[in-house]
Amino acid sequence: MRANGSFELLFPAKKNEARNDSSAPAKPAPEATLASDNPTLVAPQSSATPDGRQILARPARAGSANETNLNAVGGAFPVPVSSSITPPSPAPSPWKNEIPGNTTPDEFIPEVERYELRSPAFHRFDLDRRDFFKILGAGIAVFGAAANVTAAQESGARANRQDDQPKDIPSWLHINEHGMVTVFTGKVEVGQNTRTTLAQSVADELRVPLASIHMVMGDTALTPFDLGTFGSRSTPYMSPQLRRAASAARDLLLAQAAKEWKTTAEKLIAADAKITNPATGASLSYAQLAQGQTLSHDLPDADPITPPTEWTVAGKSAPKIGARALVTGQHQYTPDLRPANLLYGKVLRPPSFGATLVTADLAAAQALPGVVVVRDGDFLAAAAPTERGAEKALAAIHAEWKINPQPSDRELFPYLKKNLDTEENQKPKVKGLVAEGLAKSARRLEQTYTVAYIAHAPLEPRAAVAEWKDDKLTVWTGSQRPFGVQEELSAALHLPKDRVRVIVPDTGSAYGGKHTADAGLEAARLARAANRPVKIAWTREEEFSWSYFRPAGIIEIKGGITADGKLNAWEFHNYNSGGSGIQTPYDVDNQIIQFHSAKSPLRQGSYRGLAATANHFARESAMDELAHAAEIDPLEFRLNNLSDPRLRAVFESAAKSFGWPQEKTKSGQGFGLGGGVEKGGYVATFAEISVDQASGEVRVVRVVTAFECGAIVNPDGLRHQVIGANIMGIGGALFESINFENGRVTNPHFAQYRVPRFRDIPKIEAILLDRKDLPPAGAGETPIVGLAPAVANAIFDATSIRLRSLPLAPHGLSKQKTSA
């Protein structure tokens, strides 16, 4: 899956560059299996099909669905769930929200977050306030709905239509008579630690210990609407929102104490979960103040929140909430739920993408005892008391499919260029005169870069448990978009949304891959037919084949520099991979930048960092090529063309820790860098690689990443994200790609699709720049974008081979090349 076509280098030939570049397109196409080339993988199983795991099991003996639900919500004091909490109530009054952390420049071209914005946002507030206190008990509550201007930044061209724009980020907060604080947010925990960091922000603002915070997350019946957990939004948008709610609650407590003591709130202090009157020494705990109250408050327009310089709970590392249950195996992920009378569902997958069902003979399957078979359009599935029973039922179905020809990976890039989706195209961003700038440049670059489709491969495959009760549907599923899943279920099953409840247990990772309702729809459809709860747990092969992928893409760049190495012209076209991170952070007067949407042959969607990885790979590779053409050190070249002080700061601090420039001490050694800014996060990554002279294997030996995202909420959590992103990035940089032929993924197993394992892990250092003067931005995504270009540039440094396609070296470098 290499880019074909012109790899024309327009510089005057310097040293051996021309030769090296002419060798670039000659990479062989990846083969279906990696095993022989990849000594780090454990031996593949003789049979890749997981048939052996379908077994007979007794009906599950777990508690009722409601108990399961409470487990899913978790925590020390479960929230009672009432079935009568449906009447819609007047929406809380909207309030203006000055969103901090908006460091995005005006010209920001938003990325189309595929899938999540196809459905419009909506208001819904199932609980009215009276119900709220009835359920949670007396106390003090804050309701908020924020007029959200910033979420539109995530929305992109498709969502520029007004009805697609998210309108608010509501939240609820309740302090009970024991001083315990319950916070309701539609965000979900998928390993990124947001349960803990959001709780830290609330504890900080409310002046209570972290242990008194209970987060209720991702439950459409209990938490306010939320667009989803993606786009690095939880920290910059949800965190200040929850702080405002906490701040408003604190004001209520201060006012209550002031009333008690016949003084004014200004004279009192809130700290350590109590209000103190310094004049008298009297104090009242929050628990005492909440006794018998049903005080509530709308979020005020501009309740000031505590600046990072005064944080006490936030800004420090805190242990992950619920961590003990993670090391004892007690935490229940979606596939672990076992409601009573559970059936196991299996879906008969089409033989290839785009195939349509012509006929299906269900009689034999339906005759099996205890089996429920559903055919609904092209959906063909069975549920049985055991997984084996469901498998047997599928095997008994005779189905005929009409195969529709599908493109294969070999022809992917020409296919994308030929199949542009002009309706979805974004307008180019134009500044100055690029043609003129190029013409006047002393040196020019014209290059094409490509990225492959890759899979998220979350270790918890897609799963859902669905249960119908009194014409109401409850679905437990690992998803980043509980309300999006609710919307999809509602549409697919023709049900009003108030009869669909989606609950997201803390989930075994997602990385942008769990936005859609797939498993939930399948389970719900089967459960409706069976009139019993149904669990659908995708196999790894299903996960690799039938989920969606990070978009493949082609990026064409033209760049020009002056004789003294200043960027003079920059033209950048991204085909299909996406518009995220497409803007150059470098100073250049003449530029054209455009994203071209294409009709993807594979189902594609969000992936950690979206297209920012592809765009940074291409841009930072091109910058490296220009630096070498100008015979200027690659770091110096970047800094010469960069005035953004925050991006300069990460480049400079990473360079210092890495020791840049470095002299090579052995053959096959190379050093490279890459960096950029995206979603308010600034990243610079330096990598050392080694190329094994015998095998051609490329190893990442050492990585130093500097990251700055404003004020740091939880340093350990942030370090996890920065290091984790780099490790994940190694896979996409070096060896991951989805191979496909005739409408099927040809490497749908871990034995064939290589992900980073322990032996692939380099020494990694994360430098976290804490800017307490700046509001925090999200950090789950951007740290990934510097790794691939840093590795590509280091390979060039080691071998003089310029690789322009991700993955760079799925089979190592050929012997011929390593000797270059």
Place this chain on the structure above:
Amino acid sequence: MPIQSQINGKNRTFDSEPGTTLLFALREELGLTGTKYGCGEGQCGACTILLNGSPRRSCQLSVSDATGKSILTIEGFEQNGRLHPVQQAFLDQGAFQCAYCTSGMIVSSVALLQKNPHPSESEIVQALQGNICRCGTHPKIIAAVQQAAKAMHRGKS
């Protein structure tokens, strides 16, 4: 035919028919859901259990392979409210993000330390090579195994 095994120190009976994977039987019949399905192909290590003390991929075992054997799953390491030193070390180091791989990582690490109480870093890497972590927590997992090795050494001396 019911199959008798000792699971986490207790005699248990599987009613599953022969050929049922041990992973499915543990999770869906006995409710020991701490052992995870990650791939069903023995490639990811999420389903690792100890079978007569040896680390095995339970997705690759039939329930009949457990006949008369002793099985230890992640649920069996905590003793009287006290975590196993490896569990404690994972907790102390925060050696998890989404934690879906954690059960398998802990069981594989316990098996390593039983065989090799003082593993070098490369021996830890070798032992955990078959366990996939997608969140990129590897450096902390290695640190946790090193901490556990020290703690278990102290516990013995």
